[in-house]
Amino acid sequence: IHAARKKVEGIEIWAGTEVDILGDGRLDYSDALLKKFDIVLASIHSRMTQPAEEMTARILKALENPYVRILGHPTGRQILKRDPFSFDLEKVFAAAQHNGVVLELNGNPERLDLCDRHVRLARDKGMKLVISTDAHRPEHFSLMRYGVLTARRGWMDKAHIINTYAPSKLLESLRPLPKE
Secondary structure, eight states: OOOHHHHSSSSOOOOOOEEHHHHHHHHBOOHHHHOOOOOEEOOOSSSOOHHHHHHHHHHHHHHHHHHEEEEEEETTTTTBOOOOOOHHHHHHHHHHHHHHHHHHEOOOOOTSSSOOOHHHHHHTTTEEEEEOOSSSSSSGGGGGGHHHHHHHHHTTGGGGGGGGGGGHHHHHHHHOOOOO
């Protein structure tokens, strides 16, 4: 990726990864590896039934990692398959905002996570979102419209959706990476 960035003109190429938030809030990649990425999205993919206090502490710890720039599918819900995690949404939103972490609005119709009520809460707090598709195949990119519709239902405008920004402004809108 870094070599292609130097060779390809006219296209912004970024190195990004989704990392797992482990049960205790640590990430499954070391900071030595995370510092090689432009964008790190942290998400929960296991131990989803922790008590609310533990889940809240787990997410808060992950948000403190200086390389985390986006919190992925923040509530973990999968429509008709899995309820949202039990956690203190207000504390997580406050910590994300304090740490400059953007929230993902996952537009996959099986998730729509954040839901419209959570989008509205984020908007009312002046938070920024990134709309994604959770694409695992090229045809999944068409799911973006569901994320956009959910953002609109939550009264979110494009000024607070970072992937409507020009590439240079998008990176600038994210939490600054630690200096080496």
